[in-house]
Amino acid sequence: MGETNNPPQATTLWDHLSIIIRWRRTVILIMSAVAVLAVLYAFLARKWYYSEAMVLPPPANTFGLGNFLPQLNLGLFGATGMLSNEVNLVLNVLESRRMKDLVIDRFDWMDRFPTKTRFKAYTRYRKKIKWEVTEEGAIHIWVTEVDPQLAANTINFIVAETAREYNRITVSQARNQREFLEKRLLQNKRDLEIAEEALKVFQQETGVIAPEDQIRASVEALASIKTELIMAEVEYEVLSSTLPPNSSEVLQAEEKKNSLAQKYEQLKKSSGKHDIIIGLDVAPEVSVRYLQLYREIELQGKILEFLLPQYEQARIAESREKGNLYVLDAGRVPEKKYKPKRAFVVLAILFISFVILYLIISFLEWYQWLRERDPEKYSLVRGVLVGLQPRNLFRWHSGERP
Template structure:
């Protein structure tokens, strides 16, 4: 069996050949690498310095919790009205989107005269340039980082802090508007509920006036209270669903949850009333006159509970509308940066120098390959290169 030469010997030869090529063209490699590095240094020195300043805020839940409390007594599915008003996104995500609104951009552009600073004739162009210089990031903990980059360190810090002020103002304005809408909606519903309660009370009083002596079992009275409470929760849940449907489609998760809660309450009421035409099982032995009394009493208790719930919700809505305190907590105010953030000259020079070194080494191997190439093959490559020149020239002309 013939002996095979060891592969390590071939590897050593290839490495030596490669090192020989690099050594042969070392002047070219060093010249290209140094020239590219010097050009990069000169270019980086011509760039304007930029400074970055970061402010960090944490939107707190006071306003959202207050709106949630408005419907916290509704029972059922427990879907908050604040969720319907503010949507499915987190509070931090909402603040991050508000920071990108035209209202805030307009305030910052006006306050810092950015049309002159950015040398823009159109306001929209100034908006675009501003957003290029602003970075907004939301952390997992809900903290929002607002970073502003500018040529002047003081202005970078001032703009970051101004963004915090403006988003706080806008958030307070939005919360007050939402609370106002909720208050108006509940006010109208409360007026209607009070009218229904007055009607139910009049009917019950009229029935009692006609029928002086009426004996209703204690078990039936307890059933009346239970059904009345459930029906009050059902009415409140329907108020919530109506609020959600004013802003969202039926495919919205919170709308679906509210509908599921309503269906659940209706099922509980149906089970308590039984299957016999709305009569309550606990009053099966009550005579027809007593059945009528049970029905009227249940309606009265239901409307009474509805009014009680709506009054609490209405008062909370008024409190939320009047609440104009800060909607966020400043975790870190922006400070004047001491060091520039751009250009990163050392990084630029290192990247360009490494890339130039690699390209020059590749060029050295290509030149060496052509140098040892047979004359006939070299001539073929020259013809190919010659044929490509007119093609390139034609493309440039087009």
């Protein structure tokens, strides 16, 4: 019973070799057949050819979408991190359904390949046409096809259509930007004219030209008159205390004091329309209003300075006839196939076949050992194997026992 409970196990290299040696004829026969079939498959399998191209979008500091659109933090199609708007535009053109339809119709995929539906053709596009963004910001595009000339024609067609679509979008964006800036410039000019006219009317009504200088002059004039008024009041008090009230000196001193007081009050309250001196009572209001009008003119002027260069850039971008998508490397007709790798295919098939064959041989060794040493377990295993036969499985589903 000890032997029955301990079936033979291949624990050393010699154990494995001994099993293979016992089954050497079967191994040689089957592996030879597999080798022949693998070689036939490697030579008869469809060949694929690889053609690539490299394009470079314009830098962000030239006329293009980078001047008009905000930066987007995207990670698309294998690229990560911050991509410029120009790169994002090219990637979206490559991924667009319009580009897929152009390639499918141009090279007659629906009839040339087993793509009976448009959906399958789109799937083939995603599998056979790839791209990635390099660290330098260029876009690497490659195509795998069953014909070398077809691969080169496809990649060059994609590059040409991408450049054409890129140019169309950038020019359209520049046109829209130019129209928007043109309307905004007209509005800005009207606002500037209104602000200038309002300041002109205010200056004509108040006589204010330079409020800071005029207020400073008003303060100095009032201080001078106030000083004279105080001196006149002191003189009047001295004379009135020493001379009769009706004396000519007292009357003259009183008249001088009253005249200076009246003049001081006039300057303090307000100024005339054409006066240079601004009354202190109205100085805060006049200054604030003047600053508001002047600030509006400055604001509209700054807006005009900002809009004019943008408007000129949009006009230049709109007038361009060619896009700035630079083709660094055009697609070439590949001289060698891309896949399959025949040696790798043959070796892989042989290795997988040998592993499967060895597992089957090991199972047969164990099955034979059960038949000789453990009839009870052998009968159980044999019943399971018989039940797994296709005809018995079918009868089982029909409600009959195998």
